[in-house]
Amino acid sequence: MPVTRMQSTGSKSQTMSDRTATVSRLEEVVSTPDEFDQVVLQALPILLDRATASTKRFLRETGQWNDDIEHEKFALRWGSEYLERFLICGRTEVPCRPLFLFDSLVAKQHSKPEPFCYHPDLLRPLGRFLDGLAARAVISRDALIALFHHAYGWGPGEVIAVTGLNGVESQRIYKNFRRWRESGWQRTMDEMGLTKTELAELGNQQQRHRQRFNSEAERLIRVAQAHYRKSEPDHYPCLSRSQWGEMFTQGYGCDYRIWHLALCLDCMQTAWGLGSSGSNVGEKPRLELQVRP
Amino acid sequence: MGQEEDLELYRSRLLESLNSRSSRFPQGVSDPIQVYVNERRVGELEGAGIGAMLQVQCVEHIDTVQLRTEEGVLLGGLAAPEHGFRTDRLRISTDAIELCVHNRAQGGTLSALFIPAPSFWGRAWKSIAEIGDRLVAHRPDTAPAYGMRMVAFTQVLLAIAVVGLVADRVPTWMPPERMPSPVVQTASLPASPPTETARLEQQLTEVARIQAKIGEALASQQNGIVQLHQAMAKLSSNQESMASGVVTVKEEVKEELEKRLEAIGRDADRATRHIASKGRVEQEQLEATIHTLTADNDRLSKEVAGLEEHNQTLKAKLQTTVVSTSKAVDPGPERLLKMADSIQATQQAPFLFWVTFSEGTSQESIDQWVNGMKGHKGVLNEGWQEVRIVPPPVPPDRFLEQIRGDKIIKAARINQ
Ligand SMILES: [Zn+2]
Ligand SMILES: [Zn+2]
Numbered sequence: 001m002p003v004t005r006m007q008s009t010g011s012k013s014q015t016m017s018d019r020t021a022t023v024s025r026l027e028e029v030v031s032t033p034d035e036f037d038q039v040v041l042q043a044l045p046i047l048l049d050r051a052t053a054s055t056k057r058f059l060r061e062t063g064q065w066n067d068d069i070e071h072e073k074f075a076l077r078w079g080s081e082y083l084e085r086f087l088i089c090g091r092t093e094v095p096c097r098p099l100f101l102f103d104s105l106v107a108k109q110h111s112k113p114e115p116f117c118y119h120p121d122l123l124r125p126l127g128r129f130l131d132g133l134a135a136r137a138v139i140s141r142d143a144l145i146a147l148f149h150h151a152y153g154w155g156p157g158e159v160i161a162v163t164g165l166n167g168v169e170s171q172r173i174y175k176n177f178r179r180w181r182e183s184g185w186q187r188t189m190d191e192m193g194l195t196k197t198e199l200a201e202l203g204n205q206q207q208r209h210r211q212r213f214n215s216e217a218e219r220l221i222r223v224a225q226a227h228y229r230k231s232e233p234d235h236y237p238c239l240s241r242s243q244w245g246e247m248f249t250q251g252y253g254c255d256y257r258i259w260h261l262a263l264c265l266d267c268m269q270t271a272w273g274l275g276s277s278g279s280n281v282g283e284k285p286r287l288e289l290q291v292r293p
Numbered sequence: 294m295g296q297e298e299d300l301e302l303y304r305s306r307l308l309e310s311l312n313s314r315s316s317r318f319p320q321g322v323s324d325p326i327q328v329y330v331n332e333r334r335v336g337e338l339e340g341a342g343i344g345a346m347l348q349v350q351c352v353e354h355i356d357t358v359q360l361r362t363e364e365g366v367l368l369g370g371l372a373a374p375e376h377g378f379r380t381d382r383l384r385i386s387t388d389a390i391e392l393c394v395h396n397r398a399q400g401g402t403l404s405a406l407f408i409p410a411p412s413f414w415g416r417a418w419k420s421i422a423e424i425g426d427r428l429v430a431h432r433p434d435t436a437p438a439y440g441m442r443m444v445a446f447t448q449v450l451l452a453i454a455v456v457g458l459v460a461d462r463v464p465t466w467m468p469p470e471r472m473p474s475p476v477v478q479t480a481s482l483p484a485s486p487p488t489e490t491a492r493l494e495q496q497l498t499e500v501a502r503i504q505a506k507i508g509e510a511l512a513s514q515q516n517g518i519v520q521l522h523q524a525m526a527k528l529s530s531n532q533e534s535m536a537s538g539v540v541t542v543k544e545e546v547k548e549e550l551e552k553r554l555e556a557i558g559r560d561a562d563r564a565t566r567h568i569a570s571k572g573r574v575e576q577e578q579l580e581a582t583i584h585t586l587t588a589d590n591d592r593l594s595k596e597v598a599g600l601e602e603h604n605q606t607l608k609a610k611l612q613t614t615v616v617s618t619s620k621a622v623d624p625g626p627e628r629l630l631k632m633a634d635s636i637q638a639t640q641q642a643p644f645l646f647w648v649t650f651s652e653g654t655s656q657e658s659i660d661q662w663v664n665g666m667k668g669h670k671g672v673l674n675e676g677w678q679e680v681r682i683v684p685p686p687v688p689p690d691r692f693l694e695q696i697r698g699d700k701i702i703k704a705a706r707i708n709q
Binding site: 044069172 | 310311357
């Protein structure tokens with residue numbers, strides 16, 4: 001059973017010959033999606049290690065590697081990201097040889113201009129936390145909406161007011177918040193490899209040196225946002241106040257507002273007060289990082 | 294050191310979450326499904342919506358399509374071939390999503406269609422008229438002013454055509470005679486005595502039934518073509534190191550394939566014209582055609598399988614084969630869609646114009662007016678209603694003059 005083998009955590013308990021057999025099975029042609037699933041699910045540890053090694057190699061070759069646990073985690077994280085996409089998309093590529101297909105998928109990822117958001121400071125706990133939030137926001141609407149909370153401490157009502165949403169959209173925001181609190185946040189922390197100790201330490205720093213903590217967070221979140229904004233729909237660019245104003249008053253660009261404002265500190269300042277929060281235009285919002293959901 | 298343990302723990306946690314992916318699948322989808330092309334979000338599909346559909350046209354080639362829940366769970370997706378088609382049907386409990394990607398030299402298109410569980414269908418067909426509005430409502434926000442590189446759009450007529458074809462290709466949960474016919478639902482019947490109407494309806498049902506069969510046959514041809522594309526792409530990809538020594542592809546295999554594809558094209562054309570010209574169709578003849586098509590398809594698939602087997606030897610020259618075969622193959626789905634159009638409108642290119650209605654005109658009389666012209670409503674934009682009809686017998690200007698004379702019309706124009 002692949003599961004038992006996996007739960008006994010991986011390479012050490014797996015004998016060499018076992019591994020060789022699995023690898024050679026991966027090299028053979030699979031011809032149906034079911035067969036693909038079966039072969040690939042048995043080989044998850046091998047494939048994860050393979051993608052991780054390849055990511056490490058890429059980082060080394062591009063001068064972004066350092067021999068420490070942060071870099072190891074980074075490579076692992078992206079390895080597993082690639083593997084997840086492979087599990088879903090690979091099965092539509094049958095007939096194929098899974099191992100070669102996987103290698104080419106990883107190679108394709110690494111041939112993109114900026115395959116991931118790499119910055120040495122983003123590898124430390126605070127950076128990893130922010131990178132994780134922004135990366136997740138790209139693939140999860142729950143996480144996207146949660147960014148408003150983590151950056152400014154807002155609840156659903158404030159998010160709705162600030163982005164000027166209508167009734168139907170508002171309901172979704174409440175749902176997004178709820179799911180994020182229930183499971184989304186924890187899952188994101190797990191996937192970023194943030195431990196309880198690290199999260200507690202972040203909370204401590206926040207309490208003891210609030211200002212320094214927030215200004216460091218602002219510096220890092222800008223790096224992450226700039227990278228992940230590239231995956232916005234249609235490449236939504238930053239707008240001027242009058243352009244934002246037009247969008248708010250005419251009521252279009254709902255998605256634009258949500259996506260871009262969540263991922264752009266500057267535009268949040270620019271568009272401040274245009275939503276139905278217009279009446280309580282107080283001070284412009286400042287980054288006030290929240291660690292907990 | 295604790296660090297190594299920490300890393301090992303992280304690794305096993307990632308593995309665990311990869312392994313338990315499938316158990317995290319939602320029971321059914323009520324929230325919109327996020328659609329990503331090349332890992333960029335392009336829009337969403339209304340999960341609970343009936344016949345919700347998203348059409349995306351990209352300037353770039355489409356490499357991957359991914360569907361995710363709002364939580365970010367990857368529900369499914371596909372890797373698109375460099376050139377040609379790929380379709381995939383993704384099941385989410387009892388619902389399904391049909392994905393179809395077509396890559397061409399000038400970019401790619403994706404259509405994603407939500408197909409609800411069978412119980413939805415009764416309601417679905419009743420509300421097909423509303424689909425238009427709904428699609429418009431779900432059109433992703435686009436802001437044309439800001440130099441976008443990807444355009445997401447939906448089209449009512451196209452959606453209806455595709456809904457029809459897809460529905461016809463889903464025979465498992467509904468016997469064919471109960472299959473609601475898109476033609477009957479969307480084509481408007483002229484006001485006529487009840488018996489006449491009944492007779493017409495019967496004829497239309499018959500046509501729809503035959504259309505379903507042709508749709509199926511064409512779809513399976515399409516499948517053959519998709520397989521062919523896939524096989525070619527696989528063979529030419531650099532998965533294995535090149536065998537030394539150039540081996541020649543048997544030209545006759547290539548030619549034979551092309552001939553056959555051409556023949557398929559001709560048959561499909563013939564069938565289409567046949568339906569278009571006559572309200573009633575000689576079934577045996579058509580069925581015979583369909584049988585030939587199907588048999589052809591089987592043979593094609595076998596040949597594709599044969600090609601697979603010999604991939605080592607065939608590889609060297611396949612690059613060129615891919616190009617020329619795809620060229621021969623290309624018009625397939627366009628033809629499918631056109632056929633659906635022609636059945637609905639007995640005409641290939643619809644005539645498109647925009648109107649606004651006089652104040653206080655009820656939705657009912659608008660619909661009546663559109664129906665009276667055997668038209669379809671398109672999008673509504675700042676009060677202007679897009680309407681598609683069979684091209685009128687008079688020049689466009691004259692035609693506009695004529696409809697401006699209608700009581701409920703306030704203004705009419707050709708361009709948006
Ligand atoms: Zn901005
Ligand atoms: Zn093509």
